[in-house]
């Protein structure tokens with residue numbers, strides 16, 4: 001059965017490390033829904049969150065192949081534990097006439113923030129998981145979206161569990 | 166000691182105990198070549214094409230177990246090396262490739278002879294490095310050797326910009342004693358709980374089968390494999406890459422398995438109830454159709470690379486660890502328990518296997534006019550007393566060498582299995598012969614394969630490597646022709662080798678001895694004559710039967726129990 005997995009990876013913060021990971025996914029034909037990466041509080045390490053969809057068997061191979069990369073320090077499949085997933089989205093949406101008020105109201109309901117205002121548009125910032133962001137776009141009506149940019153998911157385990165080198 | 170980058174490389178290679186570096190010069194490595202000029206502890210072998218350098222280093226590594234070392238220039242030097250790097254990667258061969266790069270300040274500017282070497286080689290190396298400063302160079306070399314030779318071995322590329330090797334630009338040289346890599350720690354010991362589970366399963370088997378592979382050769386675990394197998398009295402088969410790790414002449418050996426393996430090995434695979442896979446990776450040439458792979462078996466799998474486990478076939482008891490250590494632990498445990506498989510069950514299993522073996526699946530029909538390629542390999546075995554290092558290229562001749570040269574020792578059968586690289590055999594033989602100047606080295610090849618790196622005959626002359634080339638010349642890309650015969654209604658599309666050179670003259674033009682053998686009656690005599698010329702390279706061009714096929718064979722989509730046997734078998 002195909003399932004969605006969120007994999008957190010700690011890797012050496014070195015040039016080329018990202019392309020080793022993305023190259024692995026394309027070379028082996030693994031699905032990649034999103035990939036985010038940035039340095040951590042320890043500047044020698046980057047942390048990556050990869051969202052992929054696959055059968056258990058394929059995801060097992062993905063984690064093994066990732067672990068095999070010399071630049072990968074540690075990884076964990078967050079979907080195997082309780083975890084929090086967040087993604088940030090910025091949406092530039094049409095905001096005219098009565099729609100302006102409605103858009104503001106929906107933004108409030110979703111706990112979004114309006115970052116920029118013009119006569120005809122708002123830029124709205126929203127954080128949440130995949131479902132929430134999609135639900136917001138549906139709620140405001142996808143036709144009203146001028147452009148939208150999503151960061152891709154980031155994830156962290158709940159409780160004491162942590163991903164350390 | 167203050168050294169330049171070029172000198173640092175030489176000193177580091179000395180520290181690593183490197184005897185030979187196989188290379189070809191060019192602009193980006195001229196500083197390094199200048200440093201090589203000054204010394205003679207690392208011997209440089211000048212090949213004729215960078216592919217040859219990588220295969221020669223690879224052959225050296227396969228025969229010795231030590232990493233092969235290559236030096237190439239940027240751009241075309243690096244791209245020419247790629248085939249050899251990929252060949253080593255697929256067969257997990259330890260290798261360190263030093264490639265020159267344009268000056269660091271020109272990287273990314275499409276400078277003369279610039280290619281993104283790290284990018285191009287990324288998918289076919291275990292790891293690669295772009296050196297970012299002279300200060301990090303020594304440590305990077307240390308890491309490269311460490312990564313290449315530990316865990317599951319593999320090639321590592323170190324790309325070094327020219328400005329970091331400039332003569333006169335020096336820094337203090339310290340070669341690190343140890344490497345510290347938090348992101349790299351290959352498995353060693355197997356998990357004791359898993360080992361216990363495996364031993365329980367193994368001792369409860371009624372129809373056991375041992376399937377060993379290249380990992381046993383790479384891990385130098387032949388002694389352990391032999392003790393383990395003899396202790397249990399179980400049948401054993403090897404992959405193409407595992408040949409020699411268990412003696413071919415041992416009674417428990419059923420020979421190779423897979424597409425061109427023996428009937429008995431494949432039937433035993435299909436019918437076994439416990440399969441013990443040791444340093445083998447369930448390649449598709451071995452498993453046949455996955456759906457019908459070992460339908461009744463519980464599977465134990467020992468491998469140092471977790472990613473090899475349950476990749477193609479889901480296994481029941483995985484053991485991640487170094488094969489030597491895991492087998493040692495298993496042997497000790499088996500001895501400890503004092504238990505053995507039921508002797509009656511085992512006897513019955515062996516009786517079934519003997520029945521399969523009586524098929525005599527490798528038998529072939531002799532002819533008094535046409536030289537049978539199999540008979541040439543048998544003659545080679547006799548004349549070299551089964552004790553030579555045999556390299557090969559890719560095709561039918563490779564399979565015949567594997568089937569008919571009984572390897573009793575590991576590291577003596579040197580061929581490209583995973584990538585199947587035509588052109589491998591001759592340069593690989595150079596590496597082997599340099600490593601063991603006193604040993605007999607023969608290259609079993611075909612008229613198509615040998616032409617892919619034929620230029621290395623010149624290297625052989627320069628360094629006096631007395632390799633014996635056994636060309637099984639069927640005027641066809643025989644392996645391709647065979648598939649066209651079976652699957653394309655004998656439509657032999659572009660598999661005939663027209664306009665072949667006169668190999669005798671060709672060999673002679675390089676300064677070697679050439680022989681052409683047309684008659685079956687002359688095979689042994691020619692072979693003896695050639696091997697008597699201890700200090701000469703002899704090119705033996707055997708004109709063989711053009712229509713001979715490799716049997717037995719598992720065709721595409723078939724299982725182990727559905728082998729196609731040689732139609733001439735009954736007649737032999």
Ligand SMILES: Cc1cc2nc3c(=O)[nH]c(=O)nc-3n(C[C@H](O)[C@H](O)[C@H](O)COP(=O)(O)OP(=O)(O)OC[C@H]3O[C@@H](n4cnc5c(N)ncnc54)[C@H](O)[C@@H]3O)c2cc1C
Pocket residue numbers: 255256257316317318377378379380381383384385403404405406407421422423424425426443444445446447448450451467468469470473486487488489559560563581582583584585586644
């Ligand atoms: C024309 C042609 C025909 C072929 N036909 C056949 C055929 O009929 N039969 C056949 O068998 N092959 C055949 N091959 C070869 C085939 O393609 C594969 O290369 C081969 O089967 C792989 O062998 P292996 O499983 O032993 O793995 P290898 O490639 O040798 O891999 C070794 C395995 O051992 C592991 N390992 C390495 N070191 C250690 C250690 N120290 N401890 C523990 N584990 C370790 C590695 O992680 C890896 O999983 C053919 C190739 C060609 C070109």
Ligand SMILES: Cc1ncc(C[n+]2csc(CCOP(=O)(O)OP(=O)(O)O)c2C)c(N)n1
Pocket residue numbers: 558559560561562563585586587588610611612613614615637639641642643644645
């Ligand atoms: C570099 C490369 N190109 C193509 C192939 C595909 N291929 C496999 S076997 C073979 C024919 C080999 O012919 P020859 O060397 O004469 O050996 P024979 O099969 O006749 O013994 C070819 C073309 C390959 N393995 N390697």
Ligand SMILES: [Mg+2]
Pocket residue numbers: 560611612613637638639640641642643
């Ligand atoms: Mg041929």
